[in-house]
Amino acid sequence: MRTAKIFSFLFMFMASSVIFAQDELQITAKDSIVQSSWIVGVGFNAVDDSGNVFDGLVNFGDEWNIVPFPSRVSIGRNFKSGLGIEAIGTYNEYKEGKIIDSEVIPENISYFGIDGRITYDINKIIGETGWFDPYVGVGAGYTDANNKGRGTYNAVVGFRTWFSDRWGLDFSSTGKWAMSQSEGASNHLQHSAGVVYQFGIEKGLSKRGEEKQELLAAIEKEKQRQRDSINEVNRLKDEALLAERLKKQKEADALAAKEKARIDALNKKKAEIKARIENLGNVYFALNSSVINSNSKKIMNSLMLMFEEIPTLKLKITSHTDSRGASKYNDWLSQRRVDNTRDYLLSKGVPADKLTTEAYGENKLLNECDDNTYCPEEKHAINRRSEFVILEF
Incomplete structure (x- = not known):
């Protein structure tokens, strides 16, 4: 009795495993990812233009400048290759008493930035994570900071985290190097955080989805091989049955021809007698x-x-x-x-x-x-x- 219970448990376990495996092999929405889209964003930006960036990297009180309202807008497009292009506009304000270019400023000074950048999705290298989307990029722009306008070379590192195919959050840090150091224009860091929205989405399979698809294709190929094998057996059976039917039909045709000849002979004889x-x-x-x-x-x-x-x-x-x-x-x-x-x-x-x-x-x-x-x-x-x-x- 105990042995029977053990075998019953093993059978149920194997059956549930097969069902689970079949469910796992189904292509679902989780196996698809956004491959290309348009993307817009609105958020905040913080500027560190203290002149000692790496010494006071997290010295928020003295060196970071931020305004209490959305101050960053962006629009861009991501491509299937992992590359993306983006245009960004930012506004900020250096606050009185903050350290700017290694000096404490005596008044508020407005900050404006217009930048363009090219990014690359690191998930293309490390594999898709679904919700976590890190990227790096380079670009150029124009910044008016501390009343000094300058062109900048930019480098960015950041990530996006997605709540759905369309909505997510974007966090990044950008280093901006002045193209010319004339009139005391300096380098600075700009950090940002905001909400992003995707539209014009084109989706495709993730690596996991592609692996599933390949496995499903292999399973289907094996099933097709089995079906072909069964069809071949059935074909041979059908050919044998057809040959048998043809043989019987041939015999029936011969009998019918013989009967027809007999009837024709009788009709001929009857016609002759009738004529007589x-x-x-x-x-x-x-x-x-x-x-x-x-x-x-x-x-x-x-x-x-x-x-x-x-x-x-x-x-x-x-x-x-x-x-x-x-x-x-x-x-x-x-x-x-x-x-x-x-x-x-x-x-x-x-x-x-x-x-x-x-x-x-x-x-x-x-x-x-x-x-x-x-x-x-x-x-x-x-x-x-x-x-x-x-x-x-």
Whole structure:
């Protein structure tokens, strides 16, 4: 019992592992990253222009200058390659009593800066972290600081941290070196912090997502190989079944052709017998008579010889009248005619089971000579007849 419980636990653990692995292999939103976008930012900036930057790097009270309202705006674009370009405008104010260029200033002095820079996303080297986005960059600009305007060479290090694909915070520190030291223009540091917003976003897979995609592609390739293998087995089975069906179809076609040939031969033989009987002609009767005349006897004598030649032959004798006279009378007369026709053949030795009879009276005229149409005698004579129909041969 204990062993069964252990195996049950192991089975459940393995099943849950497989399900978890399948979930892990799904490409989700977490596996996608922003690869390129436009980016705008608003925030604060602090300037350290004390002249002893590295000695008093965190001497906020005496050396850092900051205003209590948003003083930095930026707009830029990040590219798939990791490079970015950005334009930045800043305003600040050197406060009375602060150390500027190694001297304490006696009054407030405005600070203006316009800068452009090129940055590079370090995650392209170390791997995507999703929320943490460090970067370095270089650029140039123009700064009016301590009432001295100067062009600057800039170097920046910073990072952005993202709350979503669109919103984040941006922190950076920029070193600004004066292009010319004339009129006492000096170097300084500028720090910034603010909110950034991305738009015009183009997303792609992170390295983790790409690894998942490759693994999924490998799994799909293996599944396809298995499907191809199964399809090949099924194809061979289908070919074998098709070959068997073709063989049976060929046999059925041969049997059908044989049967068709047999039927065609029978039809040909029937047509020949019918033609021979038709060539003999019908048995005709005189008006209001059922007597077999000499000419009709010759026809039936020839027909008797056909029975001897074809032992399997069976005929139906049908007898008719013309339209003259009452219908009931004509029915009786045609019955007399068919009986006399049959009796003559029986008297010549034709077996009774080879003959059947049917009397039609005036119901099956061969021409237009009905009760409403005048016809000469020769036309009426055509309808006073006994005919022979092949049943079997």
